[in-house]
Amino acid sequence: MKKNQQTKLIHAPRQAPQLINTIQPPLYRASTIIFDNTDALFNRHWTDEYDYSYGTHGTPTTFTLGDNIAQIEGGKYALLAPSGLSAINLVNSCFLSQGDEVWVADNIYGPNMEHLQNLKSRYGISVKVYNPIDASTFQPTEKAKFLWLEAAGSVTLEFPDLVNLVKKAKQLNILTALDNTWGAGLAFNAFDFSNEHLSVDITVHALTKYPSGGGDILMGSIVTRNQKLHHQLFRMHAIQGISISGDDVSQIQRSLSSMQLRYEHQSQSAIKLLNWLKQQKEFVQVLHPSDEASAGHTYWKEVCKEGHSAGLVSVILDPKYTLEDVRKFCDALTLFKLGFSWGGPVSLVMLYNLNEMRSLEHTHLKQGFLVRFCIGLEHSEDLIQDIENAIKTLNKP
Ligand SMILES: Cc1ncc(COP(=O)(O)O)c(C=O)c1O
Missing domain, CATH: 3.90.1150.10 (Aspartate Aminotransferase, domain 1)
Known part of the structure; x- marks a missing residue:
């Protein structure tokens, strides 16, 4: 088909002669992701993992950073969010339903508590506070769904009794989520932190801090080792339209090496x-x-x-x-x-x-x-x- 100059500019050949190896992975920027044909369109699963469908659901750039963060933290699956707080909120909205009880450490990151208080007033979620250095203050009822941990608390810096808190939660089938920003996956392995190989279920990490390292980019991650939990989170992430800029992701990717x-x-x-x-x-x-x-x-x-x-x-x-x-x-x-x-x-x-x-x-x-x-x-x-x-x-x- 003969094309006008303007059309040629838009449909210029895009295929590079061959792929090259570089120190940093290539950067993809995408809202639209082009399907090869209608089969690919009709067979897509936009709430499933690693299925390219639309920019909000991930690109090779976001999946690469997610995989790296999961690996650093000792987890398997990762999702990225526009800030640490939005990652926290995604976890709360994914797992808490009306009437549930959630336990938070008294030294928890303040805006997490604010979000939970907001859910409490709107959905009747019961928010209970425990002392992180005294596991006996964690007294869950049969409604308890979730335990939030933070090691160490980011203002008063108490390191919690992780072993006993997580043990107790596991015995009672209560999900555990750790704000892993302080440890950054470097100070300890949240997915294997004791001689008994104890593990939290989910970590949330404000990549805004050490992974970014520049004081300029906001981002958060949610990591698990459990495919079922990851799938629930992935679905919530997809339907909420959570998205991050590929440029920001590539900046954090670049800082990870140091x-x-x-x-x-x-x-x-x-x-x-x-x-x-x-x-x-x-x-x-x-x-x-x-x-x-x-x-x-x-x-x-x-x-x-x-x-x-x-x-x-x-x-x-x-x-x-x-x-x-x-x-x-x-x-x-x-x-x-x-x-x-x-x-x-x-x-x-x-x-x-x-x-x-x-x-x-x-x-x-x-x-x-x-x-x-x-x-x-x-x-x-x-x-x-x-x-x-x-x-x-x-x-x-
Ligand atoms: C412990 C902790 N968790 C989460 C966050 C939230 O991260 P962000 O600033 O990316 O929303 C912060 C931010 O200060 C933090 O200190």
């Missing part, structure tokens, strides 16, 4: 900071799971056998310091920028009032405002110097 090096560097810097922070009289408590004085330290040791930990360390300031003092301290930091999130190149600081964040009574946490330091890729000595300078504002008459 993730472990960054994680270890940030972890070591955090430990240097921890040792220094503990000597400062302005802080009544320093929180980091590797520290013997921190709650859940023995559980951390039990599960993170090689001493791994993320680059987060929190301090509780002497209660004599007012909110205004703590704000001045945070404002005086220059290398630590005030902002949410972690795992990027720039160190971040955030302040919290624990009295507004916890529903259970916590004897292991002292009174006072909490400041969380998220360690970036700067030199640890410079970070210490930055905090040392800012401390001076606390002691000004």
Whole structure:
């Protein structure tokens, strides 16, 4: 058929002469995926896995990153979501139905709790809170469907009693989901974390943090080893129209190769900071799971056998310091920028009032405002110097 120039531009030959090998996998951008013929169209299964049908249901680019994340975390199947929080919400909406009971740790990522409270008021889901370092506070009834875990909690950094919590849930056929963002699949294997080869059912990971590593891209993942669970999640993911940009996926794919090096560097810097922070009289408590004085330290040791930990360390300031003092301290930091999130190149600081964040009574946490330091890729000595300078504002008459 003779074609006009405009048509030729659109239907230019697309087939490359041959495929080549590159360090990074090719990037596919797609809303439409072209079917070879009507047989392929009528035989597609858009709610099944790995069946290309439309951009929202995945491309080789998204499936490749998903497979890599699953492999890093010790799982088998993965789905990607536009943010860590949307991955959490997908899990909640996939498995919770009217009248179910869900158990969440008191130190769970705040917006997860917000989402559950929203489901509670709309669908009559019962949201129960347990103390992650005391498995006896997890007292499920026969309505219990789901147990949310987080290791370690991302603000107060208690490492939960994973072994006993998961054991109890398994005995009672309660599904377990772990927010694996802190461990990133590197600190421990959530699908095989004890001598008895215990495993959670589902992990959720905010790829926004360590996998991205740039502080610029949002994404989340959901990993399982169980095909049936994965299939349920896949279907929910498909019908909700959840989609991520191929460009974002390829950026995260590119950062994955350096993730472990960054994680270890940030972890070591955090430990240097921890040792220094503990000597400062302005802080009544320093929180980091590797520290013997921190709650859940023995559980951390039990599960993170090689001493791994993320680059987060929190301090509780002497209660004599007012909110205004703590704000001045945070404002005086220059290398630590005030902002949410972690795992990027720039160190971040955030302040919290624990009295507004916890529903259970916590004897292991002292009174006072909490400041969380998220360690970036700067030199640890410079970070210490930055905090040392800012401390001076606390002691000004
Ligand atoms: C522990 C934890 N889980 C999940 C999330 C949510 O990730 P995102 O920011 O990608 O929504 C965060 C974000 O700060 C987090 O700290």
